[in-house]
Amino acid sequence: MSARRTLLLAGAAGLAAVTGWRRMARADAAAVAADPRSDLLLGPSGPYGPVEDRTVPSADGTPIAVRITGPADAPTVVLAHGWTCSQEFWRPQVLALGDRLRLVTYDQRGHGASGTPAAEGFSADALAEDLEAVLAETVPAGQRAVLVGHSMGAMSIAAWAGRYPASVGRYAGAALLASTGVSNLISDSGLVPWPAGRPRLRAAVVRAALGSTAPTGPASPLSRRAVRYVALSEGASPAEVAFCEQIVLAAKPGPRARWSAAMGTFDLGDGLANLTVPTTVLVGTADRLTPPVHARRMIDLLPQAAPLVELIGVGHMTPIEAPETVNDLIEQLVKEASA
Numbered sequence: 001m002s003a004r005r006t007l008l009l010a011g012a013a014g015l016a017a018v019t020g021w022r023r024m025a026r027a028d029a030a031a032v033a034a035d036p037r038s039d040l041l042l043g044p045s046g047p048y049g050p051v052e053d054r055t056v057p058s059a060d061g062t063p064i065a066v067r068i069t070g071p072a073d074a075p076t077v078v079l080a081h082g083w084t085c086s087q088e089f090w091r092p093q094v095l096a097l098g099d100r101l102r103l104v105t106y107d108q109r110g111h112g113a114s115g116t117p118a119a120e121g122f123s124a125d126a127l128a129e130d131l132e133a134v135l136a137e138t139v140p141a142g143q144r145a146v147l148v149g150h151s152m153g154a155m156s157i158a159a160w161a162g163r164y165p166a167s168v169g170r171y172a173g174a175a176l177l178a179s180t181g182v183s184n185l186i187s188d189s190g191l192v193p194w195p196a197g198r199p200r201l202r203a204a205v206v207r208a209a210l211g212s213t214a215p216t217g218p219a220s221p222l223s224r225r226a227v228r229y230v231a232l233s234e235g236a237s238p239a240e241v242a243f244c245e246q247i248v249l250a251a252k253p254g255p256r257a258r259w260s261a262a263m264g265t266f267d268l269g270d271g272l273a274n275l276t277v278p279t280t281v282l283v284g285t286a287d288r289l290t291p292p293v294h295a296r297r298m299i300d301l302l303p304q305a306a307p308l309v310e311l312i313g314v315g316h317m318t319p320i321e322a323p324e325t326v327n328d329l330i331e332q333l334v335k336e337a338s339a
Contacts, residue, residue, distance in 0.1 A: 028221055028238065035239035040092060041320070042243055056137045058109070059129040060121055065113035066106040066134055069094050074102040075146070075334045076139055080131060081105070082151025082179070083259050084251040086112035089150070091243075092323035097330065104138045104145070106130075108152065110255025122258040124266055127156040128163035135171040144173035146333045150319055151290065152259065154180035155268060162271025173337025175275060176329055178282040179318045181294030182268035182301075219249055233286040233315035240320050272301040278336050280306045280329055284314030284321065 032038055052068045067087055077097070081089040087105035094103055107114035109121065109130055117126065139145045149157040154177040161168050227245040228236060279302050283295035292310060299305045309329065311322050319326045 028224055031238035032242045035237050037237050038239040041239045056133050058133045062109050062117045063115040064106055064130050068104050069098045070102045074100060075338055076102045076143055077146045077330060078104040080149040080153030080156045082153050084248045084256050086247055089247055093327060096327045106134050116255055122262045124159040128159040131156050131160040132164050139171050144337055146337050147172050147175045150178045151180050158182050158268040158271035161274040165274040168274060168276055172277045174277050174333040175279040176333055179287055179290055179316050181290045186264045219245060231316045233313055235313050236321050244317055269301050276303045278304045282309045282318055284311045284318050286313050287316045289316045
């Protein structure tokens with residue numbers, strides 16, 4: 001085959017690939033626009049109570065960006081987001097509950113508008129200190145809040161209870177731990193399908209996949225499918241995937257990798273033993289990052305665990321894929337904490 005023919009064939013193949021890529025992108029955009037959940041997740045914010053932004057210094061001086069939404073005299077709910085997310089992750093909860101609950105959201109260190117610490121500032125103790133600082137700043141005197149954590153946010157609650165056991169009775173009235181684990185996060189991950197045997201090699205592959213410092217953007221059909229695979233379920237709607245993609249692609253690569261490495265070493269079971277308030281554990285059965293084995297293990301460690309809530313066919317992003325269930329559980333826990 002002549003060099004000219006080879007070049008023509010290569011050019012034609014490249015053009016076909018680009019055309020196919022653009023077609024996929026247009027199809028994705030059309031599916032998102034047609035999704036009934038698009039307005040909730042991607043449209044302008046709806047009406048809810050007053051909003052106040054604060055910056056709270058943590059124990060090591062790292063500035064933590066905090067937002068308080070809702071009536072000042074309403075029960076307080078503190079929401080801690082997970083790895084590679086930001087407080088925007090809680091949009092479905094804020095829009096649904098912000099007219100009748102006082103919602104405190106914050107960006108984990110290295111995420112969103114919060115500061116990025118030095119390398120030694122990525123640890124379970126740092127998560128605990130950040131949450132303690134947020135609670136001390138935002139929970140009114142004499143009131144106990146409902147603590148809601150998703151993924152790394154729930155790990156923050158476990159770490160906090162372990163490091164500050166005396167604060168549990170002061171600040172917490174109940175807790176919701178969603179889509180999370182407290183140990184063996186790498187070895188129990190379902191992210192990489194693997195035949196039986198060679199667990200160390202499997203763990204190394206998972207660490208490499210989650211610990212990359214490479215940029216994840218810009219948004220593309222490939223990134224959308226990767227986010228769906230890692231964090232959601234096959235049944236997630238186009239708007240749910242697009243919303244999560246938007247948040248995850250905004251995560252800073254350096255902190256993303258450092259938190260991935262740190263979480264792989266976590267063992268926070270002792271902290272759960274100190275979480276002596278009514279606690280609900282929630283997990284999706286299609287969660288690849290923190291499969292249900294973690295939730296079942298946690299139930300056995302919690303002093304006041306409610307029956308495990310398993311959402312059939314739902315992935316890791318339970319507050320996004322099943323917001324109505326999560327919102328109902330939050331309101332139920334608010335009633336328990338206020339009783």
